[in-house]
Amino acid sequence: MSSSAKLTRQTLSVLVENSAGVLSQVTRLFSRKGYNIESLAVGTTDDARVSRITVILKGTDRMAEQIAAQLNKLMPVISVQILTGKKAIYREFVMLKVKADGKDARDEIMQIVNVFRAAIVDISRSSLMIAITGDEEKTEAFIKLMSDFGLIEIARTGLIAMERGDGSIRDLSKDRAEYELGKSI
Amino acid sequence: MKLSGARIITECLLEQGVDTVFGYPGVSIIRVYDELYKKRGKIKHILTAHEQGAAHAADGYARATGRTGVCLATSGPGATNLVTGIAAAFMDSSPVVFITCNVDEALLGRDAFQEVDITGISMPITKCSYLVRSAGELAGTIREAFALASGGRPGPVLVDVTYNATVEKAEYAYLPKEEHFGRGRSERLMRRGEKVLTQPETDIRDVKRLAEMLKSSERPLIMAGGGVIRSAGAAETLRRVCREHGIPAVSTMMGLGALPSDDGLFLGMAGMYGSDAANRAVGQCDLLIAVGVRFSDRVTGDAGSFAPGAKTVHVDIDRAEINKNVLTAHHIVGDAGKVLSLLSAELKGYGAPPWAEKDGDRELSAPERIIKTVEKLAPGAVIVTDVGQHQLWTCRTFGFSRPGQLITSGGFGAMGFGLGAAIGARIGVKDTPVIHITGDGSFRMNSPELATAARYGLKIISVIMDNSSLGLVRQKQAAEYGGRFYQTELAGGPDYVLLARAYGLRGERAENEKEFETLLSDMLRSGKGGIIDCITDKDEMI
Numbered sequence: 001m002s003s004s005a006k007l008t009r010q011t012l013s014v015l016v017e018n019s020a021g022v023l024s025q026v027t028r029l030f031s032r033k034g035y036n037i038e039s040l041a042v043g044t045t046d047d048a049r050v051s052r053i054t055v056i057l058k059g060t061d062r063m064a065e066q067i068a069a070q071l072n073k074l075m076p077v078i079s080v081q082i083l084t085g086k087k088a089i090y091r092e093f094v095m096l097k098v099k100a101d102g103k104d105a106r107d108e109i110m111q112i113v114n115v116f117r118a119a120i121v122d123i124s125r126s127s128l129m130i131a132i133t134g135d136e137e138k139t140e141a142f143i144k145l146m147s148d149f150g151l152i153e154i155a156r157t158g159l160i161a162m163e164r165g166d167g168s169i170r171d172l173s174k175d176r177a178e179y180e181l182g183k184s185i
Numbered sequence: 186m187k188l189s190g191a192r193i194i195t196e197c198l199l200e201q202g203v204d205t206v207f208g209y210p211g212v213s214i215i216r217v218y219d220e221l222y223k224k225r226g227k228i229k230h231i232l233t234a235h236e237q238g239a240a241h242a243a244d245g246y247a248r249a250t251g252r253t254g255v256c257l258a259t260s261g262p263g264a265t266n267l268v269t270g271i272a273a274a275f276m277d278s279s280p281v282v283f284i285t286c287n288v289d290e291a292l293l294g295r296d297a298f299q300e301v302d303i304t305g306i307s308m309p310i311t312k313c314s315y316l317v318r319s320a321g322e323l324a325g326t327i328r329e330a331f332a333l334a335s336g337g338r339p340g341p342v343l344v345d346v347t348y349n350a351t352v353e354k355a356e357y358a359y360l361p362k363e364e365h366f367g368r369g370r371s372e373r374l375m376r377r378g379e380k381v382l383t384q385p386e387t388d389i390r391d392v393k394r395l396a397e398m399l400k401s402s403e404r405p406l407i408m409a410g411g412g413v414i415r416s417a418g419a420a421e422t423l424r425r426v427c428r429e430h431g432i433p434a435v436s437t438m439m440g441l442g443a444l445p446s447d448d449g450l451f452l453g454m455a456g457m458y459g460s461d462a463a464n465r466a467v468g469q470c471d472l473l474i475a476v477g478v479r480f481s482d483r484v485t486g487d488a489g490s491f492a493p494g495a496k497t498v499h500v501d502i503d504r505a506e507i508n509k510n511v512l513t514a515h516h517i518v519g520d521a522g523k524v525l526s527l528l529s530a531e532l533k534g535y536g537a538p539p540w541a542e543k544d545g546d547r548e549l550s551a552p553e554r555i556i557k558t559v560e561k562l563a564p565g566a567v568i569v570t571d572v573g574q575h576q577l578w579t580c581r582t583f584g585f586s587r588p589g590q591l592i593t594s595g596g597f598g599a600m601g602f603g604l605g606a607a608i609g610a611r612i613g614v615k616d617t618p619v620i621h622i623t624g625d626g627s628f629r630m631n632s633p634e635l636a637t638a639a640r641y642g643l644k645i646i647s648v649i650m651d652n653s654s655l656g657l658v659r660q661k662q663a664a665e666y667g668g669r670f671y672q673t674e675l676a677g678g679p680d681y682v683l684l685a686r687a688y689g690l691r692g693e694r695a696e697n698e699k700e701f702e703t704l705l706s707d708m709l710r711s712g713k714g715g716i717i718d719c720i721t722d723k724d725e726m727i
Contacts (some may be wrong), residue, residue: 021316
């Protein structure tokens with residue numbers, strides 16, 4: 001592995017069979033190679049037997065290709081897609097509870113919430129719970145602003161991602177993957 | 186027809202044509218053993234002294250025969266004792282199906298007696314590990330396990346079955362092996378995961394490109410790895426390609442035997458302990474065609490400066506091996522034998538410029554002369570080694586002539602592998618002598634398997650290169666750690682001659698090469714196996 005290669009954000013979408021232990025099989029591959037997972041999101045798809053895992057890591061293109069090839073070898077893995085930069089849309093969902101002591105703070109927070117098109121989902125005498133959806137830039141900026149008021153707690157789904165255009169992750173069958181994954185590095 | 190889970194397991198073994206299994210019983214797996222008892226006329230069970238021995242034996246059986254090995258063990262410690270054996274099979278891509286039984290499903294996760302999460306433990310060292318909780322899933326899972334173990338790049342698969350699944354009854358219908366791909370779980374897998382179960386189809390355009398690269402190269406070199414050994418008929422095709430087109434070749438340790446050692450184009454083993462000619466050729470070639478190798482660090486050294494003047498083309502059945510350790514200029518995904526045949530067809534009339542030369546005869550060290558004596562007396566024997574200096578002396582010196590002749594733990598380097606693997610090989614191959622070359626350190630790790638050899642009357646000759654030390658580590662301490670020999674001297678170990686006799690086997694000691702030759706030739710003629718303790722100078726180095 002050349003150390004000079006650039007570390008960038010790598011996004012892998014993995015379609016897996018819903019079976020016991022599949023998540024640990026997938027994540028194990030990352031820890032085994034010593035790659036840190038920055039974010040991980042899992043949910044079912046239109047087919048209840050199939051889940052979609054989105055993994056974000058900081059790494060080189062070669063690291064992503066190597067992991068994708070290893071993932072493809074796992075029996076419960078149906079398909080793997082490496083998503084890069086502008087080719088895909090990224091979103092995450094964040095819930096945060098923030099201190100709001102008194103009217104001034106509450107008003108100010110509500111203004112920011114409006115600007116960000118976030119939503120207040122719970123309110124109490126001295127705090128607000130806010131939910132926001134967006135790409136990483138937007139959610140990070142929002143969290144930063146909120147932290148000035150005092151964050152009580154925060155929960156993030158982690159990014160999910162989908163390729164732009166007509167294609168589907170299902171097109172990437174294990175056979176075709178050979179030609180999709182870094183054939184000419 | 187409704188059968189118990191245990192019965193279904195044995196029926197599935199018969200579907201696969203299994204006639205030999207290696208294992209060790211226990212309470213969790215007792216139902217399966219009761220069914221094996223009823224099928225003892227069809228399936229022979231080899232009881233080893235330890236589960237690790239059974240795992241290595243099933244692995245050795247698979248390597249010697251090309252068939253899938255089967256190994257059984259009980260829950261908890263029975264299962265964990267397999268782990269080194271599973272890893273050894275995994276690293277060298279040997280097809281073995283491990284079947285373990287676990288506690289009752291109701292007790293899973295409660296730290297019950299002899300409970301362990303073996304599916305979790307074995308996850309990184311198997312192609313797949315399954316936990317079966319009901320008898321109804323058994324047949325499909327076992328069929329899938331066998332398909333997976335031998336399909337694509339071979340390797341070990343583990344099926345862990347809860348006790349209740351062996352007891353309860355489920356519907357079972359016999360399905361001939363040929364039809365497994367068309368039905369049930371395997372069918373579903375075939376639809377979307379064909380590549381892991383069968384050989385990937387090679388893209389002919391990739392092969393044509395390689396042929397072009399060959400034709401414009403001045404110093405082409407083929408590097409044959411374990412993939413050439415595992416792929417049926419690949420070694421034959423490789424020999425044809427090399428000879429017809431005059432392409433010189435080297436091999437990795439796992440690839441020894443792909444080309445006969447006396448072939449004029451075969452330059453020997455490459456890597457840390459390889460031949461000068463092979464390493465020189467790797468350094469000088471301008472096109473390296475690596476077939477069925479995984480570019481182990483023992484072959485490449487620093488992967489960045491490996492084969493510095495060459496474009497590297499990687500041919501492998503496993504897509505994940507490409508660009509894993511060495512960046513390649515071109516690659517072909519496919520079965521080694523098939524790719525070589527396709528290449529051969531593209532190369533009609535092509536002849537490589539002659540450029541590489543074999544090493545001349547070199548002076549052999551005393552231990553190497555022992556190895557040469559083995560070769561002289563039993564040139565066609567299956568040679569099984571353990572791990573250490575003796576293994577490297579064997580790989581450097583013995584003239585292997587056919588694929589599968591050498592059985593060694595190359596990737597994992599598991600000391601203690603040899604005797605178990607030799608037992609498996611002995612059971613798998615009928616008419617060829619099986620010689621186990623080992624060191625005293627490796628041998629005493631799993632020497633209780635002498636009981637297995639004795640119990641089944643298996644004629645295995647263990648040649649112990651006895652230097653009363655862990656030679657390879659000691660040699661490193663001599664070279665790099667100022668001769669501080671710490672924990673590498675084994676003086677005061679057992680008397681191996683007496684040890685063998687205690688098991689009712691022959692035990693002999695050879696103080697010099699002449700004695701060794703006499704003893705080995707006598708032992709090869711006699712019907713009884715045993716050990717020859719070859720006294721070796723601990724300062725001999727490789």
